[in-house]
Amino acid sequence: MGSRGRSISGFRGGLLGSPLKWLIINIIAWVIGVLWILPFVGIFMTSIRPFSEVVSGWWNPYPFSPTLKNYVEALFNPMFSLLRGFMNSFIIAIPSTLIPTMLAALAAYAFARFSFPIKNYLFVTILFLMAAPQQMTIIPIFFMLHKMHLLNTYLGLILIHSSWGIPWITFFLRNFFSMLPVELEEAARVDGASNRQIFFKIVLPISLPGIISAAVLQFAWVWNDFFFALMLIFDPDKMVITQMLPRLKGQYQVDWGLLSAGSVLAMMVPLIVYAVFNRYYMGGFRGWAMKR
């Protein structure tokens, strides 16, 4: 029994040794995990307490008088209202998710199923575009948008984010579509269905998990982005939340009360998206990691 137990719990008995060792290893792992999230705990604790209480360390438990004062001040800041920033981030991120997901899904299907001239060159080009630094595009974009009167507008930033999202989503969905069994589509084609009908009636519905993965990660990417917004939006009224955060810092002394509340607000949305769509989030993770 003993030896059988060992082989079933394989690693526990064999790789890591005795039960005592197993216990120690578990403790080490959990200590690492807790240490890892301490900065998150810290910023949260700082955000819900008056600054006088945390000034010598947010870990001091007494006195503890939770307050939403920092949040109210951040949300309704006269210069950089994070409530405004929050709304602007949504206004930017939602269309910047829907547009490229739709367009890239179409392109991805063509790459997965059709043969056409220069297909391989086009595909490799798209891979290169995925990896390009944002800095490599921004100067001409800045002046183009200026000429199009789209600088400092929601539409301008949405256009840039949408275009920037298409390459990686195309790559990701093309891999997804390639894995689908082709028989269903062939049967439909024999029955006389057109490309469009096949794509919208057959491929799209069964590809929903892949589409959701792409959309979730694109949303998170746009929400988290800072550089494009920094370069293309100047009005405090139109700024997105990530863009407002560094401006809340204060000139000489960092106001951590305000800044901690702002940080929690800014990361809340991607964290909720991650929690709610966890399976989809991790599903698209590799393609998305390339974009960082």
Next chain:
Amino acid sequence: MKIGGSALNRFSFLIPGLILITIFVVYPIVATIILSFNINPIPGIDIIGGRSSGLENYYKVLSSPKFINSYGIKTMTFPMGAIIHNIIWIALHLPLTIILGLLLAVLFQHVRGGAIIRSFIFLGMVIPMIVGGLLIQFSFDKDLGVVNLFLKIIGLRWLAKSWTIYPDTALFSLILGSIWLWTGFSVTIYSAGLASIPREIIEAAIVDGADFKTILFKIIVPLLKPVTITVLAMTILWDLKIFDIVYASTQGGPGGASMVLALLMYDYFARVQNYPMAAAVAAILTVITLPVVIIWIKIATKGE
């Protein structure tokens, strides 16, 4: 049967996406290259400022102390220049992220609640990097930072200071912080790799009396080589493109001590307002990423 009907019909799937990419990604990349040689890529706006065309910008960037600071390198003091800072970043971050990622992935595979700990560590990948940068500055703060709390606890009180505001520690604190943020990536993909190793292989090794070290280096590491290459490529690219973290915490300071390439480009654009030089920095940054990108593309298209 010809799959997909006429060429036009097939192309119609591609056209909307390609139009956007061509206007807002491909053209800007080409235009940045053109601009970096002092040739105006956008008719109707003068962004050259009367400079004559040529390689001047590259020469000016490459010989600028902001790019490589020979005095800093000689005396081993910061700033050493943006490219050197990026290289230091990679030199420290890359080995640590690979070793930590692999060891933690193995560790979490064998403990209760390993998936939960893994998701804790992954949080750094989920949040905006601007917040990441603020969290780093916060955690290295003299009074509020946990890093300094631990230094005090283990008796290194003399090291406790606001790391991000001193030239000799600013870059290192950011690099350490980026390791904290980015390890979630390597742990996650190493974990996926580990899960794909058949259990029998490792059990057989245990039966044969192999110890942990042997199993790690003789079985796990060789089998996970493709994963390691992916982590390698992604980490190098990430370290080269790093921007938000630095902008949020130090703005490249103090005195350029934590300046990096991507931020140097922004500096030329927004502060100096020399657009051709900013374009040259962007082009240099992109060229440096290219070998890694090519390796990554080879992996991504393998078997096709």
